Amino acid sequence: MAAIWEDMVSLNSGKEPEFNILPPAAQHYEADERKKMFDHLDYREALARDTWPLPETQNREGYYGPHHFSFWASGFQDAKNLLDVADKYGVQVRDYLDIGCASGRVLRHMALNERGIRAVGCDINRLHVEWCNLYLPPQARVFHSSTIPSLPLADNSMDLVSAFSVFTHIEAFETAWLAELERVLRPGGLAWLTFHSEHTLTDMNENWPLWKPVMNYPNIGNVLDAERKFKGNRLVVRWQNERSYASNVFYKTDYLKNVWGRFFKVVEVRRRFPQFQDVMICRKRA
Ligand SMILES: C[S@@+](CC[C@H](N)C(=O)[O-])C[C@H]1O[C@@H](n2cnc3c(N)ncnc32)[C@H](O)[C@@H]1O
Numbered sequence: 001m002a003a004i005w006e007d008m009v010s011l012n013s014g015k016e017p018e019f020n021i022l023p024p025a026a027q028h029y030e031a032d033e034r035k036k037m038f039d040h041l042d043y044r045e046a047l048a049r050d051t052w053p054l055p056e057t058q059n060r061e062g063y064y065g066p067h068h069f070s071f072w073a074s075g076f077q078d079a080k081n082l083l084d085v086a087d088k089y090g091v092q093v094r095d096y097l098d099i100g101c102a103s104g105r106v107l108r109h110m111a112l113n114e115r116g117i118r119a120v121g122c123d124i125n126r127l128h129v130e131w132c133n134l135y136l137p138p139q140a141r142v143f144h145s146s147t148i149p150s151l152p153l154a155d156n157s158m159d160l161v162s163a164f165s166v167f168t169h170i171e172a173f174e175t176a177w178l179a180e181l182e183r184v185l186r187p188g189g190l191a192w193l194t195f196h197s198e199h200t201l202t203d204m205n206e207n208w209p210l211w212k213p214v215m216n217y218p219n220i221g222n223v224l225d226a227e228r229k230f231k232g233n234r235l236v237v238r239w240q241n242e243r244s245y246a247s248n249v250f251y252k253t254d255y256l257k258n259v260w261g262r263f264f265k266v267v268e269v270r271r272r273f274p275q276f277q278d279v280m281i282c283r284k285r286a
Helices: 044-049 068-088 107-112 126-135 174-184 198-203 211-215 253-263
Strands: 095-099 118-123 140-144 158-163 185-197 234-238 247-251 265-270 278-283
Touching: 044 107, 068 107, 068 158, 068 185, 095 107, 107 118, 107 140, 118 126, 126 140, 158 174, 174 185, 174 253, 185 198, 185 253, 198 247, 247 253, 253 265, 253 278
Parallel strands: 095 118, 095 158, 118 140, 158 185, 185 247
Antiparallel strands: 185 278, 234 247, 265 278
């Protein structure tokens, strides 16, 4: 099918969804061979409370392959980390936004949390948006956004914003995205933004999800040296040119601290937290 104009700035706008859904997370627990990874978390109550369906692997960006419980638990872990950091910095979370939420891996946990959080998500992929609005609990609402940095949300309306594995794929207008996130956050509000750093490249091995897309990139030998280091402040590995969400982006951490630090106060940088990507925890200045 010829490209339609919406798909210059979003994905799957013209597609009508046909989803098969999976039973709730508790039903996948026994069969999941990777569940031990999450043994350190106290997820029992949340697991009992979450009676909502799970997306099939193909409807969740491939996350955790056939390990459906692990997919659920990874979202639980990320939501817990968000709330722990909000508590640490004394932010009461009433309104939460997850940009690039896909089919709600993290959003579902924030919506189901006992704190009564109003959870909003957005994604450029219409199929993800449809999935969320069909199958997530009604406390979550999700809108279809575009790669143009503009959110239909009021100034100073969010206490907490997250972008998990999104700035890792934004190759254009990232500073406008920062300005947009700063606009919607309340003064003192927090942003949790994951990124690929120079360390991501040197740390990664064949078992990382990132390995194949980066190492199979046709010109990778021209942009990385033998130690997998790159020159300059930013490396964009772009595998398709004619559509959105088509690249992996890496930054030097000091460069990001400087640039993101102009939009927010950077309060923490955590490396490989909790798994592959680094995270910059930012705070809107009062
Ligand atoms: C690697 S997935 C991560 C999904 C989800 N955040 C998670 O951690 O499970 C990246 C998601 O971001 C979306 N995306 C990419 N660029 C975006 C943008 N500029 N605005 C909103 N969503 C975007 C993609 O459609 C995709 O669903």
